[in-house]
Amino acid sequence: MSGFLRNLGVRLPLIQAPMAGGPDSPALAAAVSEAGGLGSLGCAYLTPEQLEQAIAATRALTPAPFAINLFVRSDPPDDAGAMARVAAALEPLRRELKLTEQPAPAKPLPGFDAQLEVVLRLKPRVLSFTFGLLAPHQLAALRAAGIATVGTATTLEEGEALQRLGVDAICAQGSEAGGHRGTFLGDPYDALTGTLTLTRQLVTRLRVPIIAAGGIMDTAGIRAVLHLGAFAAQLGTAFMLCPEAGTHPAHRAALKSAAARTTVVTRAFSGRAARGIKNRFSELFGDRAQQIAPATFPQHQALTAELRSAAAAQNRPDLMQLWCGQNAVMLRELPARELVGALIDGLVSI
Ligand SMILES: Cc1cc2nc3c(=O)[nH]c(=O)nc-3n(C[C@H](O)[C@H](O)[C@H](O)COP(=O)(O)O)c2cc1C
Structure with a gap:
């Protein structure tokens, strides 16, 4: 049993991955x-008020610990040239989905500082984060509040930076993983x-305890x-078909189809x-020939938002954002x- 899990009173070396934007839910986190x-x-993607409600909803379902996950962002300024380029590329698809010519104004993402303030006030037992490093004073405030921290690394260099920062654990996000790369x-x-x-x-190179994520399904x-030395496995895709998950019905169908055998790392949906x-949309924007350069995140995500939700509402998997790991x-x-129960079958709780 690792010190990280023992301190939390968590019995099993199993973490249900955070999956922002729909697939995770208070019911799923509480059940796990x-x-x-x-x-x-x-x-x-939650406003401070929604974040507060999500923590309350989960606490109403279980007294057990759970983790809150946030994106550490420093958003670049919006780029008018990129906006025009992306809008032009989306136009024929908007017509196909019978959307109005004029896109709805984009909703800005909630600010990270305001989200962190809610976390510090409501004190979930764990804050995991991705896309960057917390500032040292933010990490110190979390530690003072008794909140354990987990940073996400996709390379050894990022792991070293997280270790220097002083996190309590690091999630090693392998390339098989579904959803955003934490790079x-x-x-x-x-x-x-x-x-x-x-x-x-x-x-082997760090002293901080390691969680492994990406393609783990059984x-x-x-x-x-665990044999490689991780103290826990973090699984995302594996939980996406649970009835407690908020996964969209068309996304569920795609996960169960042969299409899920082919996944790509793409900037097409969010930048x-x-x-x-x-699918068709994943191949529209990116870095390869025949692809159009996307805007940066989160501007690109905002520009594609209306189209992505229309595609989901109209059951159009060819244009939907279908996050999924390599092992669906x-x-x-x-x-x-x-x-x-099935995942830990035969595994001694350590
Ligand atoms: C639908 C989906 C949404 C995700 N959203 C997040 C997120 O909000 N924050 C995060 O740190 N990781 C996110 N991830 C990545 C997971 O934390 C984890 O790295 C990944 O699910 C592991 O790979 P697997 O899907 O093959 O199990 C997401 C993954 C998926 C599939």
Whole structure:
């Protein structure tokens, strides 16, 4: 049993990954935490009020600890040239989805400082974060509030930076992982190290305890990363078909289809590299030939928002954002408690 989990009173070396934007939910996080793992809530897109409600809703379902997850952002200024380029590329798709010619004004993302203030006030037991480093004074404030911190690394260099910062644990996000790449130092396409390699690099080179994430879907996968020296496995895609998850019905159908066998890392949806099911939209924007350069995150995400939600409402998987890891083939559709039971079957709680 690792010190990190023991301090929290978490029995199983299993973390349900934060999945902002719909797939995770208070019901899912609470069910996983009740079953002995550590549930997470991806709260990056929530306003301070919504974040407060999400924490309250989860606490109403379980007294067990859970993690809140945020994006550490420093947004570049909006770029008018990029906006015109992206708008022109989206125009034929907007027409296809029968959207008005004039896109609805984009909603800005809630500010990180205001989100962190809620976390410090409501004191969930764990704050995990991705896309960057907290400032030292923010980390000190979390520590003073008794909140354990988990940073996300996609390279050894990022792991070293998180260790210097002084986090309590590091999530090694292998390239198999679904959703946004956490990369914050250098080009995300140079940071596609697999889970096995990255976990082993961080375990052997760092003193901070390591969580492994990316493509882990069953007991054998969990056992493998524990064997590599990680103290817990973090699984996202594996939980996306649970009835407690907020995964959109069309996204569920795509995860169960043969299309989920082919995933790509693409900047097409948000402007940040993320892994999802390859479709028509994922191939529109990016860095390859035939692709149009996206705007940066979060400007690009705001520019595509209306189209993405219309595609979901109209059940158009060819234009939807379908985040998914490389191992959806192994998905099981079970209630979260049963899934946790199946995932840790035969694993001694350590
Ligand atoms: C739909 C989806 C949304 C995600 N959102 C977040 C997020 O908000 N914050 C975060 O740190 N990681 C996020 N991730 C990445 C997960 O934390 C984790 O790295 C990944 O799910 C592990 O790979 P797997 O999906 O193959 O299990 C997301 C992943 C998915 C699939």
